[in-house]
Amino acid sequence: RKEVEQDPGPFNVPEGATVAFNCTYSNSASQSFFWYRQDCRKEPKLLMSVYSSGNEDGRFTAQLNRASQYISLLIRDSKLSDSATYLCVVQGVGGKLVFGAGTILRVKS
């Protein structure tokens, strides 16, 4: 089993739609969780950290479910500019961050 697994997509959604991504992880002792955004042929950029209580940043909401070992990212009112690959990042065994392969989002007008 991979340490971090994501649905690769692509998720094709119209502008204004709400879309959600899930990511499962195997290390039950993980303490650090992040969502990164990566545009085509660019470097990953931190979108948001994920806290135990869940957190929101504008149109983006991240949640953590420790019992089922997954994190989620919800994007409301999708914009064309949200089109990107979203990387799930979790602390792995040994403490290092482990990056998922990413979920592709395409927002269409």
Next chain:
Amino acid sequence: DGGITQSPKYLFRKEGQNVTLSCEQNLNHDAMYWYRQDPGQGLRLIYYSQIVNDFQKGDIAEGYSVSREKKESFPLTVTSAQKNPTAFYLCASSIGTAIYNEQFFGPGTRLTVL
């Protein structure tokens, strides 16, 4: 502006040659990392360094070498022993010495072996 710079942006190498990728940061971060990204795959950790003059192997260190002589700099050498070096190489840094803190990335170097 504070940030991480990588050079060159594109690099072409003939088989059998060693090449060195540059990574510099002025964020005063203690930890630095090198990753490799192949199409459709997640980032894979090559090497990391938590303090000057010390570094650790990541998951795919074979065929690579690093040095950390200065806090700001963490160059990566891709040696001829690396069998499939064509990839997108990303350097990152993070605050403090803990390796589970959020990481900030440079713009990357695309290496192509001819």
